Amino acid sequence: MSSQSLHFFTPSSTACPNITFPKPSLPAPNRRLAFASSPRTFSIRAVSESSDPNPAPPPVVVADNGAGSRVVAAADSSSIEVDKVTEAELKENGFRSSRRTKLVCTIGPATCGSEQLEALAVGGMNVARINMCHGTREWHKRVIERVRRLNEVKGYAVAIMMDTEGSEIHMGDLGGAPSAKAEDGEVWTFSVRAYDANRPERTITVNYDGFAEDVKVGDELLVDGGMVRFEVIEKIGPDVKCMCTDPGLLLPRANLTFWRDGSLVRERNAMLPTISSKDWLDIDFGIAESVDFIAVSFVKSAEVINHLKSYIAARSRDNDISVIAKIESIDSLKNLEEIIQASDGAMVARGDLGAQIPLEQVPAAQQRIVQVCRQLNKPVIVASQLLESMIEYPTPTRAEVADVSEAVRQRSDALMLSGESAMGQFPDKALTVLRSVSVRIEKWWRDGKHHEAMELPAVGSSFSDRISEEICTSAAKMANNLEVDALFVYTKTGHMASLLSRCRPDCPIFAFTTSTSVRRRLNLQWGLIPFRLGFSDDMESNLNRTFSLLKARGMIKSGDLVIAVSDMLQSIQVMNVP
Ligand SMILES: Nc1ncnc2c1ncn2[C@@H]1O[C@H](COP(=O)(O)OP(=O)(O)OP(=O)(O)O)[C@@H](O)[C@H]1O
Ligand SMILES: CC(=O)C(=O)O
Ligand SMILES: [K+]
Ligand SMILES: [Mg+2]
Incomplete structure (x- = not known):
């Protein structure tokens, strides 16, 4: 040539x-x-x-x-x-009014049935995301089968994205409870022990074995980036006693970060592999199921992406799984260009990102990630809390609509629903909001000749x-x-x-x-x-x-x-x- x-x-x-x-x-x-x-x-x-x-x-x-x-x-x-x-x-x-921004829906208990999946497909879902943090492989397999069947029988082309668990520190489940309330001044125990049925009251399990060793008395423990706060008051073997300083709702498998003298402590955290042994098994599952995308949680460097891509190339029949880097840690921001260059796309994973950098820095980080992806010609997804209030309410807040509009105005490729579609009460309505805001802002952009x-x-x-x-x-x-x-x-x-x-x-x-x-x-x-x-x-x-x-x-x-x-x-x- x-x-x-x-x-x-x-x-x-x-x-x-x-x-x-x-x-x-x-x-x-x-x-x-x-x-x-x-x-x-x-x-x-x-x-x-x-x-x-x-x-x-x-x-x-x-x-x-x-x-x-x-x-x-x-x-x-x-x-x-x-x-x-x-x-x-x-x-x-007409052509002009067709939607340009793509929509990703996380599938969970609220949307895993065939009828619910079809309602999402009709409502504009382009990609169904399954999050390996939750549910069993059998559960995810059934979801994949249902989506594939809808594609085959009804002619949709919904793609499947598998999102790895990654190995950041998080709480275990709450012994089957959907949530637990932590009140101001209460003392809770965070433990690396495994409990079967008899878990003592106000006890939370932690997935990271080095937890009790790494934290120090006086550290601040943040659940989901600050939804609930604790102060470490005592360490007793594998148990860490913490006093609640900022009350709130604890959700199963919530993310945990600990802070010392106002900074995130992550030396040891950084030693955790990006892809854990459980993640590799999930990846094998994803390859066997021929998912279309694998989204890698807590990416720190381009190396892990290259490693995964060569692993997929060796294993996958047609080598046609795209690897999406989730940008949700300080390291991923540091190495942003090289990570995105190595990947087939990126996700602005604002949930965990907001737990690792001050919240007021998240919008600028989002803008930068979207821009770098556009320049390097990689698709980018803006994710997390776009319509968080719609988990419970049938209409969004004005602020949420403004946030969705901003992501569309930045011309990101796709928007993602998380809890709104996985376990919310109004998944279809949330999707409708994403769809109508996208179409409206895209039209405003064209009409105003904002090239x-x-x-x-x-x-x-x-x-x-x-x-x-x-x-x-x-x-x-x-x-x-x-x-x-x-x-x-x-x-x-x-x-x-x-x-x-x-x-x-x-x-x-x-x-x-x-x-x-x-x-x-x-x-x-x-x-x-x-x-x-x-x-x-x-x-x-x-x-x-x-x-x-x-x-x-x-x-x-x-x-x-x-x-x-x-x-x-x-x-x-x-x-x-x-
Ligand atoms: N397969 C599932 N089974 C049960 N609950 C689920 C499932 N997928 C998602 N959920 C629920 O929906 C919520 C939001 O989903 P989401 O995928 O954003 O997870 P997350 O826990 O915030 O983790 P991540 O940082 O990986 O996005 C979860 O916290 C969980 O309560
Ligand atoms: C989507 C995701 O993983 C996050 O926002 O943290
Ligand atoms: K995940
Ligand atoms: Mg995350």
Whole structure:
């Protein structure tokens, strides 16, 4: 690919025989611009690649845009099946109003049933997250099976994310109790002993064997970053007596940090492995179940990510599990760039992050993480307490809506529900809030022409990758300037789709890929509507077939203006749907 040059050409065949001008609402200057170079299509392509001598079989289209939308279509367009939600959404709202920000839901007791999972899928869940801190592998296996069955039978493309427990210090369960109240002045015992049934009153188990050794009398013990506070008053063998200084509710497996002279004590903590022996077994489980993403808790360095990625490469059949680094510790902030560079994406895990750095620093950390991910072209999820009050109440607080808006305004790829969907009383309502706030803020952004001046540095190392990047940057800019209806990208690995997504263009991106797992993983990325489609290197026939398949379902119509790019031919084409 080293001798590629860019040039313009006009396709010889009639890719778009019935060109109509773009929507009448477009201003005249744009109309002229769109067709100044060619009466029909305007193409830019790199020339060194040959066409596929063996054209692919007729395409099969399967789509999911996340709002419960789906298409299952075969080459024979009369047999195309389209979900009513997609059909209705595209017909009623048009491309512009489709949601760009992706939604991740943590699955727990409130949402693990098939009907509840389907309600989330219809409500826009793009990724289901299972948290290995809680529940048994059998429990998680059943959830995965249910999601997969929904995908298969009903045509959704919900991806699965497995989140490791990690080995930070946390409390054990509360002997089956859902919570326990700690009152001011009460003395509680934190112990590394294992209890069976006869646990004394006001006794909490701790998962870290070195706990009693590491803490000192006078240390402050924070539960979940300060939801409850204790002071260490006495150490007796494996038991640590602590007095409650700030009362509150203790929840099972809550995170514990201890502070000395105003600083977090983490020397010993830092010795704990990021991936514990239990985590490795969970990872084996995730690989066996072919989850789409593994999110690694308490990442400290790029090394552990590289280690996990080579482990997955050696074990996983198709090597197609993406590794997401959870940024939730001081070390992960220190090594942020290298960690994100090594990962396939990142999560701003504000729950634990807020227990490790002062709360007032969390918003700036979030902004930095989102920005670094965007620059390095990695998807980023903003997580934890987005709608915390909705665990109990059917409407969010104004402050929560402002927080969700800010994450959307920062143009993060995805938002995540934790307790709201895992064990809250209103999981569907919480998802609806995320969906409607996302759509509203995205519209405000487009209407206000807020195209940001963010510098997007080159990320590709090879010349061919650099060409793909330039093509995507140009195509996204053209799409905004020409106010096209949609970008189409034909991509085998998903890379070119992610490059387009990184530009955050005004129109939705229809991403066509041949692989089901690539399609599911594209679900996490901003603005992508992933389709599975068998296609060839012959872009004109790909386009014609795609047009007729999508038109048959009313997902596009004659006259829609489309820009298409492809990673096989490294081309840009601008055309009206015939
Ligand atoms: N599989 C599950 N079984 C039971 N309860 C669950 C499950 N998953 C989540 N929960 C409940 O939902 C709450 C929020 O979930 P979340 O995934 O945010 O966990 P977390 O304990 O805060 O840990 P993390 O820092 O890993 O996110 C949990 O504290 C737990 O009470
Ligand atoms: C999601 C997560 O792990 C956290 O916020 O801590
Ligand atoms: K976790
Ligand atoms: Mg966490």
